[in-house]
Structure formats: structure tokens, C-alpha cells
Amino acid sequence: MFGRAIPGPKGGSSTEVRVRAGRSRDLAGILEVYNHYVERTPVTFEVAPVQREERAEWLREHSSGGRYRLMVAIDPSDRIVGWATSSPFRPRAAYATTVETSVYCRAEFVHRGIGSQLYSSLFESIRGEDIERMVAGITLPNPGSVRLHRQFGFRRVGTFHRVGRKFGCYWDVAWFERPLRGPTPPARSSSVPAPVDARTGARSDPGAGIRTSPQVPAA
Numbered sequence: 040m041f042g043r044a045i046p047g048p049k050g051g052s053s054t055e056v057r058v059r060a061g062r063s064r065d066l067a068g069i070l071e072v073y074n075h076y077v078e079r080t081p082v083t084f085e086v087a088p089v090q091r092e093e094r095a096e097w098l099r100e101h102s103s104g105g106r107y108r109l110m111v112a113i114d115p116s117d118r119i120v121g122w123a124t125s126s127p128f129r130p131r132a133a134y135a136t137t138v139e140t141s142v143y144c145r146a147e148f149v150h151r152g153i154g155s156q157l158y159s160s161l162f163e164s165i166r167g168e169d170i171e172r173m174v175a176g177i178t179l180p181n182p183g184s185v186r187l188h189r190q191f192g193f194r195r196v197g198t199f200h201r202v203g204r205k206f207g208c209y210w211d212v213a214w215f216e217r218p219l220r221g222p223t224p225p226a227r228s229s230s231v232p233a234p235v236d237a238r239t240g241a242r243s244d245p246g247a248g249i250r251t252s253p254q255v256p257a258a
């Protein structure tokens with residue numbers, strides 16, 4: 040947990056923002072921040088404001104330690120000005136070592152370093168967990184979110200086109216990934232390596248890469 044002075048909204052006096060683990064009494068503030076984006080933007084694909092009862096289980100899942108965490112940013116009056124989570128990616132058991140991360144700042148507090156504070160704190164909190172990959176999906180365009188994720192070592196792996204319909208439009212979602220620990224891997228070639236043994240980290244057959252794109256003859 041740490042505090043940092045950030046410029047106030049619209050260039051007003053600075054505000055001390057602290058980040059800590061979220062708890063049940065934060066839920067109203069979390070949803071106030073989130074529902075602004077639900078109702079007015081495509082950055083989340085929820086289409087109707089989320090009610091407290093719908094998130095009770097979510098809150099429990101994210102506040103008992105382990106892989107799934109919730110961090111909140113609060114101003115001196117204990118108002119929620121942002122939150123970030125690591126959440127299950129997909130329900131099948133083998134996906135358990137992958138988490139999906141999300142971050143939302145109160146609309147009048149964006150671009151003031153709070154998203155970065157939240158992600159630093161979130162990633163620190165899960166550093167010792169049994170997590171291999173973190174992934175994030177970003178509805179395009181969202182330059183602030185793309186910038187934040189790149190700064191935190193996420194690499195864009197691809198874009199799903201027109202996968203969500205909201206406000207009568209179809210939206211593209213860019214997916215980003217990074218390992219929890221260690222440097223971000225270099226950009227992959229089109230050859231898919233053989234599977235990695237989860238225990239030893241060794242490839243089962245180092246020479247068994249599968250070509251996914253046709254070989255282009257040299258000119």
C-alpha cells in the first residue's frame with residue numbers, strides 16, 4: 040500500500056491517492072466507477088448497469104487472497120477513484136494459471152497516474168502466486184489503456200474483429216499478454232514451438248515446430 044499525490048481533476052489542487060486491497064464495503068464505489076463506463080462506453084461489454092447483488096460472489100472471489108485480487112485506489116475521503124482486478128480467464132481447469140486483468144479509473148481522474156498505481160500494486164500482490172500468464176482484452180480504440188498495458192510489459196497478440204455489439208455498433212477487441220514474472224518474451228515467429236513441460240520447463244521435442252504460414256521463397 041502506498042500514497043501518491045496526483046494532480047486534481049481539471050488541474051485543481053493535488054489529491055493524495057492510496058491503493059489498498061478492496062473489501063466488501065467498497066462495492067458501491069467500485070460499481071459507481073464501473074457503471075459510468077457500462078452506460079456510456081464500449082470499453083466493457085456489459086450493457087446494463089451492474090447491481091450490487093450481482094457482484095457479491097465476485098467480491099468474495101477477489102478478496103480472499105490467491106490468484107484473483109481486487110485493488111482499489113482511494114482519495115483522502117475514502118472515495119473509490121479506481122480499481123483493478125486479476126480474474127479467472129476461462130473456466131476450464133488448465134486455464135487456472137492464466138488471469139485476465141482489468142483496470143478502471145473514475146472518469147474525472149483518468150490520465151493522472153492512478154491506473155499505473157493500481158497495476159503496480161495489483162501485480163505486486165500476485166507476484167508469488169501460481170500464475171504463468173496475464174492477459175487483457177481492450178476494446179478499440181482506447182489509446183490510454185493500450186499505452187498503460189504496453190508500459191507494464193503487455194504485448195499485443197492479435198485482434199478479434201467485431202466480437203461485441205454495443206450502442207448498435209460492432210467493436211474490435213485487441214488482446215494483450217505478458218508473463219507474470221521475467222521479461223516479456225520477444226515477438227514470436229510464425230513457427231509454433233512444441234509444448235513446454237509444465238514441471239521442467241523443457242520443450243518435449245525442441246525440433247518439432249509446426250509451420251503456420253506458407254514458406255515464401257526468397258526473391
Ligand SMILES: CC(C)(COP(=O)(O)OP(=O)(O)OC[C@H]1O[C@@H](n2cnc3c(N)ncnc32)[C@H](O)[C@@H]1OP(=O)(O)O)[C@@H](O)C(=O)NCCC(=O)NCCS
Binds near residue numbers: 076145155182190
Ligand atoms: C485506461 C486507464 C485505466 C488508464 O489509467 P490512467 O490512470 O488514465 O493512466 P495513467 O495516468 O497511469 O497513464 C499510463 C500511461 O498511459 C498514458 N495515457 C493515459 N491516458 C491516455 C490517453 N487517453 N491517451 C493516450 N495516452 C494515455 C499516460 O500518458 C501514461 O503514459 P506516459 O507515462 O508515457 O505518459 C484509464 O484511463 C481509464 O480508466 N480509462 C477508462 C476505462 C478503461 O478504458 N479501462 C480499461 C479497460 S481495457
